[in-house]
Amino acid sequence: MAMPGAIKRMLAAESAAALLALIAVFVIFSAINERFLSTLNIDGIVVSASISAITGLGMTLIIAMRGLDLSVGSIMGFAAIAAAELLSHGVPLWLVIVSGLAVGVGLGLCNGLLIILLRLPSFVATLATLSMILGGELLITHGETVTIHSALFSRIVISNIGGCVPAAAVIAILVFVLIWLIFHRTPFGRHVVAIGGDIRAAVGAGINIRRVTVGAFILVGVCAALSGLMTGAELQNADSTIGAGAELTAIAVVVVGGTSLVGGRGNLFGTVCASLLLASIQAGLNVANVSSLYEDLVFGSILIVALMVDGLRRGTRRRGMLVV
Amino acid sequence: MVSGAGGLANGSDTHSDTHLDTWATPSEGGQSEVLVRATGMRKHFDGVEVLHGVDLELRSGQVHALLGENGAGKSTIINLLSGRLRPDGGQIEVYGAPVEFRNPLAARRAGISVIAQELELVPTLSIVENVFLGVEPTRHWLIRWADARRTVVTVLEELGVNAKPDQIVGSMSIADQQLVEIAKAIVGQFRVLIMDEPTSALNLSDTQRLFKIVRRLRATGVAILYVSHRLWEVFDLADRITVLRDGQRILSTGIAEIDVDGVIRAMLGSKSSLMGMAARPSRATVPAAPTAPPALALDAVQSGEVLHDISLSVHAGQVIGLAGVLGSGRTELVEAIYGLRRIDAGTVRLNGKAVELREPKEALRHGAFLLPEDRKLEGIFGHFDVRENVILSFDPSAKKVRKSSESGGSETATLQRRRSGLTPIHLQTERKAFETMRKALGIRCSRPEDRITALSGGNQQKALFARAALSHPNVLLLSEPTRGVDVGAKEEIYSAIDRFAEQGIAVLVSSSELSELLRLSAHIYVLRAGRIVAQVSAEGTSEGDILKLMAG
Ligand SMILES: Nc1ncnc2c1ncn2[C@@H]1O[C@H](COP(=O)(O)OP(=O)(O)OP(=O)(O)O)[C@@H](O)[C@H]1O
Numbered sequence: 001m002a003m004p005g006a007i008k009r010m011l012a013a014e015s016a017a018a019l020l021a022l023i024a025v026f027v028i029f030s031a032i033n034e035r036f037l038s039t040l041n042i043d044g045i046v047v048s049a050s051i052s053a054i055t056g057l058g059m060t061l062i063i064a065m066r067g068l069d070l071s072v073g074s075i076m077g078f079a080a081i082a083a084a085e086l087l088s089h090g091v092p093l094w095l096v097i098v099s100g101l102a103v104g105v106g107l108g109l110c111n112g113l114l115i116i117l118l119r120l121p122s123f124v125a126t127l128a129t130l131s132m133i134l135g136g137e138l139l140i141t142h143g144e145t146v147t148i149h150s151a152l153f154s155r156i157v158i159s160n161i162g163g164c165v166p167a168a169a170v171i172a173i174l175v176f177v178l179i180w181l182i183f184h185r186t187p188f189g190r191h192v193v194a195i196g197g198d199i200r201a202a203v204g205a206g207i208n209i210r211r212v213t214v215g216a217f218i219l220v221g222v223c224a225a226l227s228g229l230m231t232g233a234e235l236q237n238a239d240s241t242i243g244a245g246a247e248l249t250a251i252a253v254v255v256v257g258g259t260s261l262v263g264g265r266g267n268l269f270g271t272v273c274a275s276l277l278l279a280s281i282q283a284g285l286n287v288a289n290v291s292s293l294y295e296d297l298v299f300g301s302i303l304i305v306a307l308m309v310d311g312l313r314r315g316t317r318r319r320g321m322l323v324v
Numbered sequence: 325m326v327s328g329a330g331g332l333a334n335g336s337d338t339h340s341d342t343h344l345d346t347w348a349t350p351s352e353g354g355q356s357e358v359l360v361r362a363t364g365m366r367k368h369f370d371g372v373e374v375l376h377g378v379d380l381e382l383r384s385g386q387v388h389a390l391l392g393e394n395g396a397g398k399s400t401i402i403n404l405l406s407g408r409l410r411p412d413g414g415q416i417e418v419y420g421a422p423v424e425f426r427n428p429l430a431a432r433r434a435g436i437s438v439i440a441q442e443l444e445l446v447p448t449l450s451i452v453e454n455v456f457l458g459v460e461p462t463r464h465w466l467i468r469w470a471d472a473r474r475t476v477v478t479v480l481e482e483l484g485v486n487a488k489p490d491q492i493v494g495s496m497s498i499a500d501q502q503l504v505e506i507a508k509a510i511v512g513q514f515r516v517l518i519m520d521e522p523t524s525a526l527n528l529s530d531t532q533r534l535f536k537i538v539r540r541l542r543a544t545g546v547a548i549l550y551v552s553h554r555l556w557e558v559f560d561l562a563d564r565i566t567v568l569r570d571g572q573r574i575l576s577t578g579i580a581e582i583d584v585d586g587v588i589r590a591m592l593g594s595k596s597s598l599m600g601m602a603a604r605p606s607r608a609t610v611p612a613a614p615t616a617p618p619a620l621a622l623d624a625v626q627s628g629e630v631l632h633d634i635s636l637s638v639h640a641g642q643v644i645g646l647a648g649v650l651g652s653g654r655t656e657l658v659e660a661i662y663g664l665r666r667i668d669a670g671t672v673r674l675n676g677k678a679v680e681l682r683e684p685k686e687a688l689r690h691g692a693f694l695l696p697e698d699r700k701l702e703g704i705f706g707h708f709d710v711r712e713n714v715i716l717s718f719d720p721s722a723k724k725v726r727k728s729s730e731s732g733g734s735e736t737a738t739l740q741r742r743r744s745g746l747t748p749i750h751l752q753t754e755r756k757a758f759e760t761m762r763k764a765l766g767i768r769c770s771r772p773e774d775r776i777t778a779l780s781g782g783n784q785q786k787a788l789f790a791r792a793a794l795s796h797p798n799v800l801l802l803s804e805p806t807r808g809v810d811v812g813a814k815e816e817i818y819s820a821i822d823r824f825a826e827q828g829i830a831v832l833v834s835s836s837e838l839s840e841l842l843r844l845s846a847h848i849y850v851l852r853a854g855r856i857v858a859q860v861s862a863e864g865t866s867e868g869d870i871l872k873l874m875a876g
């Protein structure tokens with residue numbers, strides 16, 4: 001209990017842990033192999049971090065609301081496949097992108113409606129939709145890979161703006177600003193937190209729980225769809241493996257970023273830091289020639305550490321309530 | 325700035341439904357215009373009717389007090405008026421038009437602002453976020469936090485809360501949280517203010533500040549419904565009194581036409597003959613075993629910035645009181661003894677043995693038990709039923725072992741008496757124990773299997789008290805033991821505390837009600853700014869004397 005003040009403060013600054021870890025990872029991996037700092041590698045990190053951050057930002061809202069969305073990975077895949085199919089039928093690119101995002105709206109809406117109409121816990125409802133969406137993907141593609149032939153589509157994501165900033169990062173920053181505004185500066189965002197913090201108080205304050213719930217799941221659906229489109233554009237093809245396991249990555253970046261699973265708060269900046277952290281570790285293991293078989297082990301350990309830190313932090317907070 | 329007739333919400337584009345704007349001149353149409361008329365309100369829960377057709381009328385510029393025993397139905401009718409529950413019968417009219425509130429928002433939109441009995445705050449949000457939750461002032465979709473903060477600063481000042489608008493609510497004391505709850509109700513626009521026991525967690529000066537605000541609102545033509553078990557408050561503030569008993573309206577009259585006795589008689593009905601029979605017991609000023617070490621002794625205890633050099637002792641069989649204003653360290657002291665707060669210096673002795681209590685479970689192991697101040701957060705288990713909540717710390721073997729340990733038993737015997745996790749539960753014994761407690765304290769519930777949250781606030785408090793009693797403690801720490809409890813049941817709890825003392829339990833009572841301390845305890849320690857400034861004998865001391873000591 002006699003925790004040094006410095007550690008206490010670090011635990012309190014929720015995103016600091018992820019930020020510090022990020023710096024450490026950079027130092028360690030560039031020491032192992034200077035190729036880690038190559039433009040190509042850094043670009044790769046930024047693009048993949050951008051993609052996971054966008055879904056993660058949406059997931060931050062859901063977790064702040066004390067929910068979980070397990071279907072984000074499948075929404076990514078579905079949006080990418082839908083875009084690839086539409087492109088191969090000659091639909092104009094802008095309409096393809098709009099439709100891809102609309103897929104996110106639609107699937108998010110389904111999730112939200114399931115949760116409020118059947119009164120299901122969100123992780124149960126989205127587990128069900130996860131499996132249904134995957135089924136839909138297989139029906140559309142017959143299990144095959146659809147190639148994306150639009151060079152422009154790919155360029156929107158992987159080109160470097162001004163020669164150094166990957167376009168994906170620009171998209172991610174825009175999404176971050178937008179979601180930050182929604183989360184901190186609109187009634188909707190505060191209602192999301194209120195629902196996660198104390199649902200009885202939220203009801204008493206006249207908040208329409210159902211509407212906010214559906215809204216949040218639509219939002220995370222759009223985020224996931226955007227991530228899916230970007231993944232498709234990066235890979236220049238789409239199949240049902242896009243987004244496989246992305247729900248776990250999304251939850252991991254939220255938790256590692258300092259948002260507590262018990263709801264009532266959300267740390268968007270931490271989510272972004274954690275996305276960069278996980279992407280760097282992945283790339284670093286690659287550069288250091290560690291077999292990708294170990295990746296999952298490493299990620300799992302990071303998640304456990306993050307959950308432990310969250311537990312500790314909540315412990316100090318509860319004490320803090322009484323001690324401070 | 326803060327008033328029913330104008331406030332921040334005025335002109336904001338979130339909820340400025342046009343009819344809200346017409347409230348700029350609330351008193352037009354006379355002072356006693358009926359704003360809310362409820363007729364024949366009925367409500368039943370799981371087939372048990374708890375409101376049998378109650379009428380209630382709220383008039384502009386009037387404070388209407390609603391009184392009744394715990395479980396009489398006060399909060400239930402408020403829940404109907406505020407859209408938290410839907411009536412099973414009856415009609416609500418607001419400004420003469422029949423309404424059906426489908427949710428709290430509808431009532432709020434209709435100008436009915438409510439302070440619920442149990443706090444409705446989001447602990448992870450800041451004061452300003454809580455105060456404006458659901459009614460955020462916005463421009464172009466974005467919340468105008470700067471405006472909101474400015475309003476909150478004024479309200480907090482008026483309420484006497486010393487906190488920044490960005491402070492997280494979960495880190496505040498329960499009394500301050502109650503004040504935030506009040507702030508929440510009085511910002512923005514409303515013409516009807518419903519307050520369900522707003523003062524049960526407040527001390528005298530907070531209460532008086534609140535009354536000033538209530539009087540000002542009344543003068544601007546707001547209709548106020550006020551629920552409290554503190555009758556002096558009611559006679560201080562109310563223009564009209566309605567008494568409920570068992571879900572029925574017993575009387576409704578102007579304040580001038582009735583006195584305290586009349587109100588108590590109406591509240592208790594046939595039971596009122598029992599009142600006043602419980603003679604004030606002769607207090608055990610001399611400890612049961614003067615030679616034995618005190619059951620609880622503190623020596624120069626210091627904790628952070630809130631407690632300094634606290635020394636006190638409570639002998640077995642004694643009831644000792646703690647008095648002090650909010651922030652005096654009264655609550656914190658009890659928490660420290662129970663291991664909820666770090667003790668930086670000094671020693672705590674239980675039964676003569678120096679102990680280091682880092683967690684409540686260690687305090688429990690040494691036979692200390694705390695009845696917490698904040699029942700919602702620290703007391704009740706919302707998912708458990710009433711019986712489970714009451715018998716939670718019950719240990720049927722405790723009594724027997726205590727006897728043997730008294731007759732020369734060792735420390736280990738006391739340790740062993742705690743039920744281990746795998747000891748089978750004796751349902752029969754538990755049922756009996758529960759029934760005894762329920763009858764003794766008059767806990768009102770339709771079935772022991774009801775969830776505890778279905779009980780009225782005062783009955784929840786009684787249930788917690790019963791739990792404390794059944795844990796067979798050596799040292800009983802009570803923080804606001806009668807919060808929200810009605811006059812009759814208060815007396816029951818007082819006599820239960822007296823009985824505990826007679827059985828040789830050491831009791832430490834912390835309370836904001838001085839009459840309660842004087843009634844219960846032999847000695848009262850007065851705290852101010854984290855220090856004990858006086859120790860007075862209850863005999864021959866008046867509330868005024870203690871007030872003076874508390875204020876310094
Ligand atoms: N949700 C519920 N489910 C079942 N019974 C309930 C529920 N809410 C209230 N009751 C019952 O209705 C009765 C009236 O309760 P209510 O809360 O209105 O009492 P009250 O007058 O406010 O009492 P107090 O002074 O203790 O707050 C009680 O017997 C209570 O047990």
Ligand SMILES: [Mg+2]
Nearest residue numbers: 399441780781
């Ligand atoms: Mg009540």
